[in-house]
Amino acid sequence: MTDREITETVSTPYMGFNDGATKSRPDPSDPTKKRSYRHIFESPLIRLMKDYKYRDIYLAGSETSERIPAKSIIIYRYYEAIEKDFGSGNTFSMIETARGLKDLIHKIRDQVCGSDENLWEQFQVYLVAHSMGGLICRCFLQNKSISTESDRKLVRKVFTYGTPHNGIESSSFASSLGWQSGLNVPLGNFNRKTMAKYLDLPNNAERVDTLDGKFTPERFFCLVGTNYKDYDVAWGWSRRFAGEMSDGLVLIKNATVQGAPRAFVNRSHSGPYGIVNSEEGYQNLIRFLFGNVRVDGVLKVDELPLPPSVKKKAERDNQIVYVSYYIESTVATRGTFSLKLSERHRDMCSAILRTRDETLDPDANPPKLFSVFLDTENKTKQDFPLVFSVDIVVSATDYVIGNGFWNKHSDVEYLYRNTITVTVGKEEAGWSLRYTTDDMDWSEKKGSLSECVNSNENLFHIDLQSGKGFRGKLELKVFSPDAGGPSPTDSSDIPPSGPVTSTKDNSIYYRIGNTLVSI
Numbered sequence: 001m002t003d004r005e006i007t008e009t010v011s012t013p014y015m016g017f018n019d020g021a022t023k024s025r026p027d028p029s030d031p032t033k034k035r036s037y038r039h040i041f042e043s044p045l046i047r048l049m050k051d052y053k054y055r056d057i058y059l060a061g062s063e064t065s066e067r068i069p070a071k072s073i074i075i076y077r078y079y080e081a082i083e084k085d086f087g088s089g090n091t092f093s094m095i096e097t098a099r100g101l102k103d104l105i106h107k108i109r110d111q112v113c114g115s116d117e118n119l120w121e122q123f124q125v126y127l128v129a130h131s132m133g134g135l136i137c138r139c140f141l142q143n144k145s146i147s148t149e150s151d152r153k154l155v156r157k158v159f160t161y162g163t164p165h166n167g168i169e170s171s172s173f174a175s176s177l178g179w180q181s182g183l184n185v186p187l188g189n190f191n192r193k194t195m196a197k198y199l200d201l202p203n204n205a206e207r208v209d210t211l212d213g214k215f216t217p218e219r220f221f222c223l224v225g226t227n228y229k230d231y232d233v234a235w236g237w238s239r240r241f242a243g244e245m246s247d248g249l250v251l252i253k254n255a256t257v258q259g260a261p262r263a264f265v266n267r268s269h270s271g272p273y274g275i276v277n278s279e280e281g282y283q284n285l286i287r288f289l290f291g292n293v294r295v296d297g298v299l300k301v302d303e304l305p306l307p308p309s310v311k312k313k314a315e316r317d318n319q320i321v322y323v324s325y326y327i328e329s330t331v332a333t334r335g336t337f338s339l340k341l342s343e344r345h346r347d348m349c350s351a352i353l354r355t356r357d358e359t360l361d362p363d364a365n366p367p368k369l370f371s372v373f374l375d376t377e378n379k380t381k382q383d384f385p386l387v388f389s390v391d392i393v394v395s396a397t398d399y400v401i402g403n404g405f406w407n408k409h410s411d412v413e414y415l416y417r418n419t420i421t422v423t424v425g426k427e428e429a430g431w432s433l434r435y436t437t438d439d440m441d442w443s444e445k446k447g448s449l450s451e452c453v454n455s456n457e458n459l460f461h462i463d464l465q466s467g468k469g470f471r472g473k474l475e476l477k478v479f480s481p482d483a484g485g486p487s488p489t490d491s492s493d494i495p496p497s498g499p500v501t502s503t504k505d506n507s508i509y510y511r512i513g514n515t516l517v518s519i
Contacts, residue, residue, distance in 0.1 A: 003084070010083040010388040015075050016130065016270075017045045021236035021277040025227065025266060027345075043129075045073060047151055051286070055112075068111045068449045076104055078136065086114065094189055094198040098139035098146050101160045105154050113303065130276050131269065132189060132251075133162025135199075139256075141213045143200040158220045159285055160274045162247050166209040166254035167192045205479045210258045217259030218481060221288040224255040226343075226350035231266040239268075244349040247275060252350060261294070261371035263331075263342035264350055280439065284341055284373075287333075291373035292482065293386060295424060295511060298475040299327060301359050301394075304415065305469030310399045319402035324396045325359055325415070327352040329369040334387035341388075342370045366475070374424065386424035389438070394470060407435070416471040420462060424478055431478045433460045449478070473484075 009015055020043040023036040024051075041047075048054040054071045063074075078097045081087040105125055113119035127137045137158050140147055168190040188194065195208045211217055224247070230249020231239045239248040246252060247269040256262045263284045275281055299350040306314070306321060314321045328351045330343040336447050339476040346351045351369045359367075374386045419438040423446075424431065434447040452462040462474040 006079050006083055007085075010077070010079050010086060012407050013075070014056075014352070015043050015077060015079070015275065016073065017128075018043045018273075019277045020046070021272060024279070025230070034308060036273075039279060041277060043277060044282050044285060047282055048073060048286075052290075055382060064111075066111070068108075070112055072108075072112070074104070074108055076101055076133075076136075091188075094139050095146065097136050097141065101136055101140045102147055102151055103425070105151075109154065124154055125234075126156055127158045128161075128285065129158070130161040131162065131163055132159060134158075134160035134165065135189065135195070137210070138165070139198045142212055143198060144214075144498075145200070152215060152356065155215070157289060158215070158221065159223070159288055160221070161223050162225050162250055162255060162269045163222065163283060164190050164250040164254055164361065165257050166207050167195055168250060170253070204358055207258075209254065209256065210416070211260075212328050213265040217257060218261065220257055220260040221284070222256040222260050222262040222286055223248070223275060223281055224252055224262055224264045225267045225268045226252060226264050226348055227268045227273065230271060230273040232271060233269075261288070261296070261373075262373075263370065265340070266343060266345075266348050268352075279339055280341065280409060283333075283339060287373035287375065288343075291375045292480055293374040293376060293424060294479055294481045295329075295372050295374065295388070296477045297329070297372075297390060297470060298477075299369055299392065299394075300475055301470075301472040303364075303469060303471035304360060307399070307413065309467075310401065312377075314401050317402065321323075321356070322400035324353055324397045326393075326397070327354065327367050327369075328393035328395075330389075330391040330393070331370045331372050333374065333391050334389075341372060346393075369474075378427065383500065385458060388422055390420045390474070392420065392464065392474065396473075415468055416464060416466045416472070418464070420474065421447070422450075423464075426494065430455060431458045433476060433478065434507075435462050 012018070021041045022038060024039045026034050026037055042050070045056075049056075052071065054073050057068050057072050057074055059066075059375065078092070078100055081097075082090055082092045108125065109123045124169055129137050138278065139159070141152055141155065141158075145396075167429065189198075192205070192208050193203070196205045197210055197214070200214075201208055201210070201212060225246070226247065228239045228242055228244060228246045231242075233249070239246070242249055242251060247255070247267065248270040252264070255501050263280075265275060265278065265284075267273060267278050267280065267281040269275065304325065306323075310321060313319070326346045328345050330345070331341045332339060333341060344352060354367065358364050369390070369392070372388055374388070376386065393414065394416040396415060421436045421438055422436045425434070426432075431508040433450040433452075435440065435450055436445055436447040450462050453459050453461050458478045460476045460478065462476065464470070464472045464474055
């Protein structure tokens with residue numbers, strides 16, 4: 001932040017978490033072609049106060065020092081330490097800021113629990129952070145010079161919006177144009193070498209998006225923005241620097257923690273169309289904090305058919321076919337079908353992109369499509385019964401036979417497209433799962449019983465197939481977040497940005513928009 005931005009932030013009571021919004025971007029495929037549609041979102045702060053009766057702790061012009069209720073919202077005003085009117089005006093240390101967070105949590109415990117030892121044993125907080133705030137949370141949790149195991153146990157869950165968990169860097173395409181040398185500023189606290197130090201990771205760590213065993217990844221949620229176009233900071237240079245597959249500042253592949261649940265929303269890093277002041281962000285937040293059922297979706301592909309003409313020419317000329325596949329997914333819960341909890345679209349430059357060999361490799365991590373949190377106790381007021389929909393689309397890029405393009409197919413070759421409505425049930429014997437494929441049947445029907453392939457892990461399979469010969473499975477894992485669960489795949493399911501390399505002969509093709517171009 002610039003000095004002006006820091007002053008503006010310090011001058012607000014809630015450090016931006018009270019910013020609402022009135023506009024949302026429509027789906028790119030929306031036939032109405034509206035630039036935006038009206039949706040009044042009051043802000044996550046006000047919604048938590050309205051929906052769950054939380055309250056702030058401000059009284060008579062400052063934070064109260066008296067006892068406070070458990071349902072309190074506290075803003076960590078760490079920028080005040082370096083703002084010219086309230087602090088030193090000097091750049092702050094991440095280490096000192098993380099220590100300040102620890103002190104604040106201990107102070108809150110005293111204000112909530114008083115001298116009641118039983119309450120002290122039960123006390124925990126939720127940490128909700130945007131951008132660098134998420135790194136301050138991680139510094140507190142991961143740096144052993146700051147927190148002990150007992151300190152970390154005071155944190156129940158962590159939710160981050162648009163945090164650069166693996167640093168900030170330019171897109172591969174921007175680097176290929178020579179922007180890296182011209183714009184590669186140190187980026188201070190977002191440089192990986194600097195991050196490794198304050199996150200207490202090895203100095204030679206290639207990636208710094210790991211909690212390093214200090215905190216359970218299943219209790220750490222990452223909300224990822226995918227709309228780089230609406231980020232106007234620095235007169236638009238930030239989004240040019242970050243490029244596609246980013247929120248305008250943070251690349252998608254750098255916005256998650258390894259093993260943590262995550263969702264992807266068509267929102268920018270901040271601003272009128274930002275990730276924090278969004279209904280999508282709020283719905284993911286309350287489900288993660290208060291939901292008691294989690295469903296992870298993974299796509300396993302068995303067959304990827306080639307167009308007959310491509311297959312015929314490749315076999316006749318004994319040539320290798322180079323092609324990659326976009327995997328798109330959209331998730332919505334009943335009551336919010338018009339609101340997407342997570343969406344990854346080709347048109348939004350956020351779809352998973354895999355080569356043919358990677359997609360079919362049984363030893364590779366399959367694409368993880370989503371983690372959705374549901375609620376049997378109806379705390380979120382719209383998840384009973386437990387029903388959600390999943391749109392799955394698999395499409396191909398251009399086909400390259402040997403060294404030449406083959407253009408006899410349509411521009412976008414869809415191998416699979418369908419909407420699956422899933423109903424989760426809890427019975428004496430355990431979880432059950434029913435589904436309907438909406439293109440073939442009515443979603444209101446009871447549906448088919450999904451095959452449980454592993455009762456110990458509550459693992460279910462839904463067969464996916466198309467008339468073109470696509471064959472695969474949607475693998476769903478159902479469990480209670482509080483009872484532990486799987487460690488989802490790490491950054492391997494994040495869409496790559498830039499070159500796509502064939503695993504056959506290391507030929508390189510560059511992705512520009514939705515097209516692979518040979519270098």
